[in-house]
Amino acid sequence: MPTLLRWKGYRFFFYSADGWEPAHIHVAKDRNEAKIWLENVTLAVNIGFSAKELNEIIKKTRDEREPFLKVWHDHFAN
Structure with missing residues (x-):
């Protein structure tokens, strides 16, 4: 379970x-979790986050999208 960012x-x-x-x-x-698609940075699943938190998460994901995709592709290339 690779962690990309804290x-x-x-x-x-x-x-x-x-x-x-x-x-x-x-x-x-905490006990909340979301899943974000990286292709178009859209929400797939939300368990417990508020709309305000999701907006913040999605914005940060957009900012980090390219490095996240690189790690994803490097990890699954093997």
């Missing part, structure tokens, strides 16, 4: 078993 208490990561799906990241904080 920011403001959020952990951005993906599961090593997720390679069969399109590129995405999971974001967790």
